[in-house]
Amino acid sequence: MARLHLHLLSDSTGETLEMVAKAALAQFDEEEVVRHFWPMVRSSQHLDRILDEFKAKPGLVLYTLVNEETRGRLEERCTALGLPHADALETVTLALEQQLGQEAQGRPGRQHRMDDAYFARVDAIQFTIAHDDGIGWDNWEEADIVLAGVSRTSKTPTSIYLANRGYKVANIPVVVESPPPEALYTLSRPMVVGLTTSAGRLIEIRRNRLLSLNEQTQTAYVDEERVKAELAFARRLFADNGWPVIDVTRRSIEESAAAIIKLCQERRAREGVPASGPKPI
Amino acid sequence: MARLHLHLLSDSTGETLEMVAKAALAQFDEEEVVRHFWPMVRSSQHLDRILDEFKAKPGLVLYTLVNEETRGRLEERCTALGLPHADALETVTLALEQQLGQEAQGRPGRQHRMDDAYFARVDAIQFTIAHDDGIGWDNWEEADIVLAGVSRTSKTPTSIYLANRGYKVANIPVVVESPPPEALYTLSRPMVVGLTTSAGRLIEIRRNRLLSLNEQTQTAYVDEERVKAELAFARRLFADNGWPVIDVTRRSIEESAAAIIKLCQERRAREGVPASGPKPI
Numbered sequence: 001m002a003r004l005h006l007h008l009l010s011d012s013t014g015e016t017l018e019m020v021a022k023a024a025l026a027q028f029d030e031e032e033v034v035r036h037f038w039p040m041v042r043s044s045q046h047l048d049r050i051l052d053e054f055k056a057k058p059g060l061v062l063y064t065l066v067n068e069e070t071r072g073r074l075e076e077r078c079t080a081l082g083l084p085h086a087d088a089l090e091t092v093t094l095a096l097e098q099q100l101g102q103e104a105q106g107r108p109g110r111q112h113r114m115d116d117a118y119f120a121r122v123d124a125i126q127f128t129i130a131h132d133d134g135i136g137w138d139n140w141e142e143a144d145i146v147l148a149g150v151s152r153t154s155k156t157p158t159s160i161y162l163a164n165r166g167y168k169v170a171n172i173p174v175v176v177e178s179p180p181p182e183a184l185y186t187l188s189r190p191m192v193v194g195l196t197t198s199a200g201r202l203i204e205i206r207r208n209r210l211l212s213l214n215e216q217t218q219t220a221y222v223d224e225e226r227v228k229a230e231l232a233f234a235r236r237l238f239a240d241n242g243w244p245v246i247d248v249t250r251r252s253i254e255e256s257a258a259a260i261i262k263l264c265q266e267r268r269a270r271e272g273v274p275a276s277g278p279k280p281i
Numbered sequence: 282m283a284r285l286h287l288h289l290l291s292d293s294t295g296e297t298l299e300m301v302a303k304a305a306l307a308q309f310d311e312e313e314v315v316r317h318f319w320p321m322v323r324s325s326q327h328l329d330r331i332l333d334e335f336k337a338k339p340g341l342v343l344y345t346l347v348n349e350e351t352r353g354r355l356e357e358r359c360t361a362l363g364l365p366h367a368d369a370l371e372t373v374t375l376a377l378e379q380q381l382g383q384e385a386q387g388r389p390g391r392q393h394r395m396d397d398a399y400f401a402r403v404d405a406i407q408f409t410i411a412h413d414d415g416i417g418w419d420n421w422e423e424a425d426i427v428l429a430g431v432s433r434t435s436k437t438p439t440s441i442y443l444a445n446r447g448y449k450v451a452n453i454p455v456v457v458e459s460p461p462p463e464a465l466y467t468l469s470r471p472m473v474v475g476l477t478t479s480a481g482r483l484i485e486i487r488r489n490r491l492l493s494l495n496e497q498t499q500t501a502y503v504d505e506e507r508v509k510a511e512l513a514f515a516r517r518l519f520a521d522n523g524w525p526v527i528d529v530t531r532r533s534i535e536e537s538a539a540a541i542i543k544l545c546q547e548r549r550a551r552e553g554v555p556a557s558g559p560k561p562i
Contacts, residue, residue: 013536013538015539016297016304020373023293023345024370024373026388026394027387027388028383037542040540060377084376084379086376092301092302092305092367092369095341095366096305096306102312104305104309105309106308110307111303111304112535122435122534125442126438129410129413132410154403156406157406160406160441160445163441252393254296255294255390255393261318261320
């Protein structure tokens, strides 16, 4: 296996660069790639200290440096040290410069401005935490999305993920013996989405859950007939109410969330509201 | 103001592309940029339907398409339609191809593989939700990070954000009248971090909070002397225990989180554990 030091250097939080590196690395066979993170690099002194580390562990340098001076210095020094380097935002920034007829301004961290969209996103997280697992159903009308599903269909992590993208999410467990509050059937603003999965997968996940809790595994919670009946009950509930359904069996949280966001956008497009969403970016 | 349609097309969730677009757009003056999201485009038929939408709303096409065939088709059609287009992952993918001596494999969505790191991240979210606001302190030793701070210093959203990045986080409010559980002083695994902010900013945030709850604003919660005493009490608690402190006054959640992750990495480097962290990507 090749061993590669991958230096990720940013003058902001480095999150975009991490995601770009992750997406790109996923296209290669597993190699021994050692990642080094260098966020918040905003001065020449800071940069110079890091360049010493690059010398000690030479490898590929990827960066998102919007400040032209810092970027120029980094590129110059990498070239002098013989280190391969690439600007992860270059292609998109150049394309935008051409289309907008403006030069990029080179002010780091501007995507983290605490503007209205930012505070709306923080509100969405607070709302979602306060409306997990059926709590606070009297406020459901304020939600953007209400997720319903039987136990262990990823309602909580999916809700949290969507909250981070700016959506106010509530979620409610579907339990055969205990019907959901009436409020669920009269919502107008939120989109209600059903989450389902295959019985086999659900039993597997629940078995692991019970094992990790050190509990007896032969309960109704993992009994095949009971689990099938539970899923059938949920499917009927979703169908009776015309709620769209996402099957999470082979989907990661991110993929389920992308499918839910798409449903929201389609609904908005149908109802004539601009398709760009409440705070999509 | 120039009006630009920005089409963001991906064969996966589109999240990386959204972040790249957001980071790049932040470098330009506010223009009327209308964003259109096209996630999960994995077939030629799907692509052809979207190309019709591009014709109706021509603009800049940005994409993360790892499948070579779909990507080739998109580029060819964009050229034929006269639409400017750019591959947001190209620079980084090319640099990795050169360094690893491999070609990219063109399988979409591989960064969302449900591997160990994925399940560890879902666990981190579950843990963090279950340890918000001082709950579950008997499990704090399992956390990666414990955040302490007075009311409204962004403990919850910062915790959730860190959980999404794979860290198990607990948080505890610092309240003058009610000391934190003894468990806080004997933790060895988690890094305890104090959050603080300026009195002026805290009063402003709390006033807004009370207003939004329709409550009387002249309480101790927003009294300047009381708030200053509260912050001084918290600062002393952090100093007495040698906990690092993050001032969130002018920081967004993402920036506070980046600073906390940096503290974790520095602590690991000091203690000889590999600097790459538990599951940093």
